[in-house]
Amino acid sequence: MGKTTAEKIFAAHLVDEPFSGTKVLKLDVVLCHEITTPIAIDDLIARGKDRVFDPTRIKAVIDHVTPSKDSKTATQAKILRDWARRQNIKDFFDVGANGVCHALFPEKGFIRPGNTVIMGDSHTCTHGAFGAFAAGVGTTDLEVGILKGVCAFREPKSIRVNVNGQLPKGVYAKDVILTIIGKIGVNGATDRVIEFRGTTIDAMTMESRMTLCNMAIEAGGTSGICMPDMTTVEYLWPFIQDEFASKEAALADYQQWTSDADATYEQTIEIDAAALVPVATFNFKPDQVKAVTEFSDNRVDQVYLGSCTNGRLEDLRIAAQILKGNKLAENVRGILSPATPKIYREAMKEGLIDIFLDAGFCVTNSTCGACLGMSNGVLADGEVCASTTNRNFNGRMGKGGMVHLMSPATAAATAIEGKIADPRKYL
Amino acid sequence: MKTFGGPVLFLDRADINTDEIIPAKYLTEITKQDLKPYMLEDLKLDGFDPKGEKTLNARVVVSRENFGCGSSREHAPWVFEVNNITAVVAESFARIFRQNMFNCGMAAIELPKADLDLIFSHAQDADASMSIDIEAQTLTMTGGGKQKSFSFELSPFDKALVLAGGWVDYADTKY
Numbered sequence: 001m002g003k004t005t006a007e008k009i010f011a012a013h014l015v016d017e018p019f020s021g022t023k024v025l026k027l028d029v030v031l032c033h034e035i036t037t038p039i040a041i042d043d044l045i046a047r048g049k050d051r052v053f054d055p056t057r058i059k060a061v062i063d064h065v066t067p068s069k070d071s072k073t074a075t076q077a078k079i080l081r082d083w084a085r086r087q088n089i090k091d092f093f094d095v096g097a098n099g100v101c102h103a104l105f106p107e108k109g110f111i112r113p114g115n116t117v118i119m120g121d122s123h124t125c126t127h128g129a130f131g132a133f134a135a136g137v138g139t140t141d142l143e144v145g146i147l148k149g150v151c152a153f154r155e156p157k158s159i160r161v162n163v164n165g166q167l168p169k170g171v172y173a174k175d176v177i178l179t180i181i182g183k184i185g186v187n188g189a190t191d192r193v194i195e196f197r198g199t200t201i202d203a204m205t206m207e208s209r210m211t212l213c214n215m216a217i218e219a220g221g222t223s224g225i226c227m228p229d230m231t232t233v234e235y236l237w238p239f240i241q242d243e244f245a246s247k248e249a250a251l252a253d254y255q256q257w258t259s260d261a262d263a264t265y266e267q268t269i270e271i272d273a274a275a276l277v278p279v280a281t282f283n284f285k286p287d288q289v290k291a292v293t294e295f296s297d298n299r300v301d302q303v304y305l306g307s308c309t310n311g312r313l314e315d316l317r318i319a320a321q322i323l324k325g326n327k328l329a330e331n332v333r334g335i336l337s338p339a340t341p342k343i344y345r346e347a348m349k350e351g352l353i354d355i356f357l358d359a360g361f362c363v364t365n366s367t368c369g370a371c372l373g374m375s376n377g378v379l380a381d382g383e384v385c386a387s388t389t390n391r392n393f394n395g396r397m398g399k400g401g402m403v404h405l406m407s408p409a410t411a412a413a414t415a416i417e418g419k420i421a422d423p424r425k426y427l
Numbered sequence: 428m429k430t431f432g433g434p435v436l437f438l439d440r441a442d443i444n445t446d447e448i449i450p451a452k453y454l455t456e457i458t459k460q461d462l463k464p465y466m467l468e469d470l471k472l473d474g475f476d477p478k479g480e481k482t483l484n485a486r487v488v489v490s491r492e493n494f495g496c497g498s499s500r501e502h503a504p505w506v507f508e509v510n511n512i513t514a515v516v517a518e519s520f521a522r523i524f525r526q527n528m529f530n531c532g533m534a535a536i537e538l539p540k541a542d543l544d545l546i547f548s549h550a551q552d553a554d555a556s557m558s559i560d561i562e563a564q565t566l567t568m569t570g571g572g573k574q575k576s577f578s579f580e581l582s583p584f585d586k587a588l589v590l591a592g593g594w595v596d597y598a599d600t601k602y
Contacts, residue, residue, distance in 0.1 A: 015602065022584040024602065035454050036500065042457070049599065065455070072455040079457075122499040122523060138501035138527035144598040152584065152594070186442050187493035191522050220496060220521055284471060285442060372451035372498075393446040393497060395469035 002260025004158040005225050006193040009133040009257065013116050015150055024152045028115040028132075030145045032060040033101050036120030038079035040143035052087045053149035059110055060084050061093040063101050064368040069375050099340030099366035102126040102214060102308035106206070107340055109239030113228035113254040118145050123308050123390065124223075125216040129209035130236075131228035131257045133193070136217060156222045157266040158193045158259075159184075163200040165273035170424035172318065173208035174310055174388070174407035176200070177215040178279050180271065182289030190220030192266065195259060200273040201226055206235040207312040214309045215390050218286040228254035278423055280386070280406040284394045292410055295420040301383040302333045303415040304397075305361075305408055307371045310388035311339030313346055315408040320352040322412035322426040323359040329418025334361035335377040341366055359415070373398045386414040428590055429532050431514045431559035432566075433486025437550040440472050443490055444497035445524060447471065449506045451498070459505040466506045483510070487557045489546055490517040495524025495535075504528050514559055516566070518543055529585045532592040534561060542577050549573075561589055 003011070016024040030053075037060070044050050052058055060080055068074035077094075084092035093104060102123050111117060113131035117124060120142040127134035137151060145151050161180055181188075194216045201209065209231075213224025226232075233240075233250045244250040278292045305311070305319055316338060328334045336356050338344035344366060347353050356363055370377030371389040379385055379401025388411050392403040406414070409423035416426070447470045449462060456462055467477045476482060488507065494517040495503060504527045507515070514534040528535040536559070538546070545568070549555040552570030559566045567576045581589075591597045 018601075019583040019587070021582060038457065039459075039501075043595070047595065070455075072457070075457060076455060120499055120501075122497065124499075136499040136523055138499055138504075138523055138530060140501060140530035140594050141526065144594055147595075148598050148602045150598065150602050152598075154582075186496055187519065187521070190493065190519065220493065222522055372446075374451055374454075391446070391497060393444045393469075394471040395450055396446050399450070399469065 001264065002262035004195060004259045004263040004265070005131060005227065005257050006133055006156060006158055006223070007263070009114055009116060010155055012114065021154055022152055023155050024150050025116050027118060027145055027149050027151055028057065029110055029117045030058045030149070031101060031105055031117065031119035031124065032058060032080065032142070033064055033121060034062045034076045034080045035064045036139050036142060038076050040120070040139045040146060041079055041083045043143055044147060049147055052089070052146050055088045055090070057149065058089050058146060059091040059105055060089055061098050061101050061104055062095065063098055063104070065374050066098055066367050067095050097341060100308045100311060100368055102210070103312055103339035103343065106130070106210065107342055109236055112236065113232060114257040118142065118151050122217045123214050125221060126210050126214040126308055128213040128216070128223040128225040129206060130232055131226060131254060133223050133225070135222050154191060156191050156193045158195050159189055160195045160197055160265040160268045161271060162198040162268065163196065163271040163273055164198040165200060167200060167273045167276060169427050170278050170409055171276045172407045172409060173204060173211040175276055175279050176271070177212045178281065178289045178405065179276055180269070181215060181219045181287045183269065184219050186218065186285055186287045187220040189216065192221055193223050193225055194219065194221045195225045197227065202229065205314060206231060207314045211309055215286070218390060227258050278407060278410050280404045280410060280420055281392045282404065284392055286390070286392055286405060292420055292422045298404070298420040299384065299418060300332060300386045300404070300414060300420065302335065302377065302379065302385040303411050304335050304370055304377055304385055304387040304389065305411055306337030306339060307368065307389040308339065309390040310408050311337060311343070313343045315388065316343065316347045316352050319408040319412040320355040322409055322423060323415065324355050326359055326416045328360035328415050331418045332415055334359065334415050335364060335370060336361045337364045337367060337369060337376065339366055370397055372396060386411050386420060428592060429513045431534055431561060432557050434484045435487045435489055435555045435557050436482055436485035437547060438470070438472060438475070438488060438490040439547060439550065440490070441492040442496055443470065443494050445495055445500050445503040446497055448495070448503040449500065454500060454502055459509050462502055462506040463509045466510050485512055487559070488512055488515045489543070490515065491543065492518045494520050496521035499523045501527045501531070504531050504533055508533060516546070529588040530594040532589055534559065534589055536566065536579050538577060538579055545575060561586065
């Protein structure tokens, strides 16, 4: 019987099966940030186990609140910084080089097809875009990952989502994933891997695939997964060209992780790309999704562009295309946080930053900040934000605030009109 | 091993997420104890008072489907732990929250909807209390002069983690 990508990765990384159904896997990459790692570090010190399994397999970044906003966040940053130095973790990204983890780490080529990846961050599922098994975990799992390079999982079944056809104008990966979450619900994929397949996905950039996989967790999914293909190889090529004689050789190697044709899925969902429309969330759960045309006069106070979901260069390009020559509506504050310094620099070179500034946006450094109500754009009670982020939970971007999740295109159109707007008329 | 059971806090809603259990702005606290005042601060539930007597006296939380969805923050189990809540009983859990509970030596217990409906029938009882026996995999709900026992499933791994008091020592000894 054939295997799915997740099953192949589990089989190749199995260290132990202490009990039936529980699999302990060897980890290829352990990612760390300053919010969930310091307590793990402190606990390791307290246990007299201040060591790491392999400093070259651990990558760390200060990204959630950076530069530090107060003494507490400065302390968190310092604990991570001191630890990275002490443990000889070379891939550590501090102020000046830091960006949103799930945008920065892929950009550095750290994630490869077939990898097992954990991080103390639920959006770790993003990295499945590379044909990896990537799962968010809590601080205790992270601590064990740092110490021993292993993590225990119940082997997840896979749900296959086939997306076929060409996306209509104004419809993007964000609309695809929000539509899927709306269909299967916030726990529709709990303890499952969501495998994204079909011609629409094949045609997507790595950035778009990351947007898709990023939100697998919003349906409860352990990891999103896309099949490694030439797009994956092209993206990784600067980092792997010494490992392979040619791109074709790299592709041939990576395709060992592709799900077999006769693999078993718990469920298969068919999505007709041509029938999709721009959507946004309403209310306080990411599965509460409707077409932008169904909103009427939903005014917003703030538009936020950024995050691990939609803060990448192609997102900025799409938003800038719509914003060019336009201004923010009078009632709206606009905030852009390019997800990494590299994205920021390229956006500057392409003239995108000028477009945002001309429209009246504030451009901040790369940070998670506002997405989780930490800094750089927190909402006041009763305020509404149109956001390219991933969660619209009550209080998520600030106590008493409300968030509508949407694509960068819809966010840009909304910024111009001051209320949830259809991006298609600007394209 | 931790102790389990006592007064019950009923949270009759599905999809309670970890942002509601402990808002992100408090994740800058370095010690678990510092999280204590903020438990369930942003919970959207009619009639719920995060500072109410029922909340502060609780030792067990009872809820519905997909409890603990959203962020991976282990601060969610920790804020329960420092408020002396060591068990959550629900129809289902988000994966990371459930694993975090067991990794901390606490219990995330799943029961079918019909059983939970019976347990929720005690929601108005002032003396609603639950005793939990991890070894025997049974729990007993008491309140309003009535009492009923339920059995629950626990994977051998989850049980081992509760008995061992958590995952760190288990893994360091073994791997």
